[in-house]
Amino acid sequence: MNQAALKTRTERILRDLGIDPQVIAHRTLPYFEEVSEHLLEDTETDAETGKVYRLISPAATAWHQMKQQAAADGVGIYLVSAFRSLDYQAGLIRAKQEAGIAPQTFFTSLAPPGCSEHHTGCAVDINTPGCDEVTGVFGETEAFQWLQSHAARFGFVMSFPMNNPWGFIYEPWHWCWHSNS
Ligand SMILES: [Zn+2]
Structure with a gap:
């Protein structure tokens, strides 16, 4: 379409x-197009709700690699949202x-x-242990600092910085994997 x-x-x-x-x-x-179900891969299970978060395969791989590197650097990150249908x-x-x-x-x-962007199976909402709510306060966490320094290496870009042209609020927790970055 x-x-x-x-x-x-x-x-x-x-x-x-x-x-x-x-x-x-x-x-x-x-x-955005809604990605076909068969392209989605179970990526992470919510520790509290048991909900399974899904991404397209290359984005899932990039997420796992990024999460592993963050953990190695002493920073915990986990998914709170990934693919969402219309x-x-x-x-x-x-x-x-x-x-x-x-x-x-x-x-x-x-x-x-x-x-x-969640329709594409490439976008993630991220939180970190100790951050109660996924709001602007995530932008004050060590995890956010780590993402700002390292996420691009894994292809993840923060979609909605302050004063973004689309009129969305500042969303430091929302990142999208881009295949060409
Ligand atoms: Zn989001």
Whole structure:
């Protein structure tokens, strides 16, 4: 699907959620394909919930290598999110709606379905032991410092630095593996 077709699909999902697509019209959000299930690999299991996080194979390999190097350097990192389907993303949005939060607000920290890098199977949300919440405070951790120095070597790039052009909040926990880096 091309960007126009992907955009149309996102607009349809937003309407199904009762959200006027105009709410993101001023944002130059990119649209992503949802990766095929068969390309995803079980990458890590959540120690608390037992949830299995999946990435495409080369991203999973890069993640394991990065995590191993971080551990060798005395830094613990673990996944709190990886691949997310469009349906799953829509569910996250429904939860925000049920909590009474306005789309203009939650779309600064949650991408509309079709606009999340998590659909590609290349994006990860990372946390570290001792960091209670995956928010801007992750940016003050030793793990974040380590990632800033070393993640690029493994192909991971922080997608949403402060004042990013897409209008997302600063997300020091969100990194995306890029095959060409
Ligand atoms: Zn993320």
